[in-house]
Amino acid sequence: MNKAIADTREYNLEQESELRFEVEFSSKASVKLVSGTAEIFGTELATGVTYHFFGRKIAVFTWHGCCLELTGQCSVEYTANETPMNSYLNLHLALEQIRENAAQQGEQGPRVLVLGPHDVGKTSLCKILLSYALRQGRRPLHVSLDCSEGSITMPGTMTATSISHIIDVEEGFGSTATTAASMGSTTMPLAYYYGYQNPAENLQLYKLLTSKLAQGVKARSAIDDETRLGGQIIDTTGLIDNVGYDIIQHAIEQFSVNVVVVLGHERLYSDMTRILRDKPEISVVKVAKSGGVVERDQQFRTQLQRSKIHEYFYGTSKCELSPYSTLTNFADVSIWRVGESSLAPTSALPIGMDRQLSETQLVKIDNPDILLHSVLAVLNADESDNEANALESNVAGFIYVSDVDDAKQKLTILSPAPGRLLKRHLLMGSFKWIES
Numbered sequence: 001m002n003k004a005i006a007d008t009r010e011y012n013l014e015q016e017s018e019l020r021f022e023v024e025f026s027s028k029a030s031v032k033l034v035s036g037t038a039e040i041f042g043t044e045l046a047t048g049v050t051y052h053f054f055g056r057k058i059a060v061f062t063w064h065g066c067c068l069e070l071t072g073q074c075s076v077e078y079t080a081n082e083t084p085m086n087s088y089l090n091l092h093l094a095l096e097q098i099r100e101n102a103a104q105q106g107e108q109g110p111r112v113l114v115l116g117p118h119d120v121g122k123t124s125l126c127k128i129l130l131s132y133a134l135r136q137g138r139r140p141l142h143v144s145l146d147c148s149e150g151s152i153t154m155p156g157t158m159t160a161t162s163i164s165h166i167i168d169v170e171e172g173f174g175s176t177a178t179t180a181a182s183m184g185s186t187t188m189p190l191a192y193y194y195g196y197q198n199p200a201e202n203l204q205l206y207k208l209l210t211s212k213l214a215q216g217v218k219a220r221s222a223i224d225d226e227t228r229l230g231g232q233i234i235d236t237t238g239l240i241d242n243v244g245y246d247i248i249q250h251a252i253e254q255f256s257v258n259v260v261v262v263l264g265h266e267r268l269y270s271d272m273t274r275i276l277r278d279k280p281e282i283s284v285v286k287v288a289k290s291g292g293v294v295e296r297d298q299q300f301r302t303q304l305q306r307s308k309i310h311e312y313f314y315g316t317s318k319c320e321l322s323p324y325s326t327l328t329n330f331a332d333v334s335i336w337r338v339g340e341s342s343l344a345p346t347s348a349l350p351i352g353m354d355r356q357l358s359e360t361q362l363v364k365i366d367n368p369d370i371l372l373h374s375v376l377a378v379l380n381a382d383e384s385d386n387e388a389n390a391l392e393s394n395v396a397g398f399i400y401v402s403d404v405d406d407a408k409q410k411l412t413i414l415s416p417a418p419g420r421l422l423k424r425h426l427l428m429g430s431f432k433w434i435e436s
């Protein structure tokens with residue numbers, strides 16, 4: 001059904017069924033729970049409150065039945081009474097059992113790696129598991145190794161966030177992190193900037209940053225009982241080729257994963273069972289894909305990335321932000337790129353430098369021209385830190401280069417905070433954005 005529908009529709013859902021709808025970026029739809037109980041990817045809806053969506057694909061699920069009102073333009077909308085929610089709930093209960101046992105024995109909660117091809121519902125399952133754990137009074141960590149989406153901050157980023165507030169149904173993880181930050185909470189996400197959409201673009205760097213993130217997560221778990229017990233729900237990229245298997249095994253080692261969840265892919269499940277057969281401490285489980293999960297084409301993904309970047313600087317309709325535009329001398333900052341090997345053939349690399357090294361080598365940008373419309377990560381490294389330290393440092397925030405004056409060697413930058421840049425080391429990735 002592709003007809004745009006604009007008036008208010010009432011849906012009476014039976015128990016364990018869901019209303020699925022899709023809203024384009026150019027339209028808007030709203031949903032209101034009139035009676036009963038309902039949730040969106042694990043977060044409960046409040047009765048009588050209107051929730052607004054654009055550029056989203058949503059499922060409103062009810063365990064006990066409910067009445068909903070849907071208003072606005074949806075490109076697709078239908079109800080379904082076959083969902084895998086029971087198996088997701090069982091998975092949550094099994095994880096909760098691991099937490100109970102861990103609490104008694106003074107051990108760590110579950111470290112769960114969610115695997116599957118693209119568009120199979122991995123991020124949605126992670127949200128459900130995190131929300132259910134939160135509703136049970138736990139404080140799990142959400143780790144996102146999916147660098148294409150930028151569900152927490154910017155596309156190209158790998159993050160770990162302590163989930164201590166409900167996940168916002170309208171805005172997802174992004175606003176969860178923003179709320180935490182604005183409340184001065186210590187649950188600010190730990191973020192590393194990889195800078196590309198696909199892990200295969202610089203595998204060496206991707207693995208290096210995965211290890212750094214895992215170290216950060218372990219350090220946090222070591223000092224915080226609630227975090228240790230809540231465990232980690234780790235979202236991954238949809239890569240299941242040779243590179244994908246390599247990064248999966250790397251992530252399993254680095255995060256000491258003990259539960260591997262394979263979503264909707266028999267071959268991947270069988271391969272994981274075989275690869276991990278010598279590690280009885282790791283359970284491999286498979287769960288079904290929801291029939292509602294929607295494939296998103298490259299155009300939709302690009303729009304999603306653009307809206308994430310816009311959201312970072314300008315906020316959302318619920319929490320608007322006013323970024324600051326400032327002029328910076330190019331000479332006052334050190335702007336880096338990683339791994340020029342993709343641009344240069346092996347024969348062109350300096351003598352003695354092998355490709356692996358160059359893939360994680362910082363190269364200083366000496367021409368401001370290429371920075372126009374780039375998103376740059378502001379690294380937490382100190383001014384005095386050397387290149388190696390800068391590469392391995394986490395991200396303090398992001399800026400956007402809106403203009404470059406080549407003659408005067410000045411950059412106009414957009415930043416969420418006023419004043420001079422407090423950090424000197426900046427990292428450029430492959431993401432460009434034109435403000436609209």
Ligand SMILES: Nc1ncnc2c1ncn2[C@@H]1O[C@H](COP(=O)(O)OP(=O)(O)OP(=O)(O)O)[C@@H](O)[C@H]1O
Binds near residue numbers: 059116118119149
């Ligand atoms: N039951 C459902 N009904 C309707 N839409 C759904 C349902 N489950 C997930 N979706 C939507 O389908 C899309 C893909 O889901 P999701 O992002 O969870 O997949 P993914 O496997 O993480 O994708 P990727 O690997 O590409 O990041 C999302 O827009 C999500 O909101």
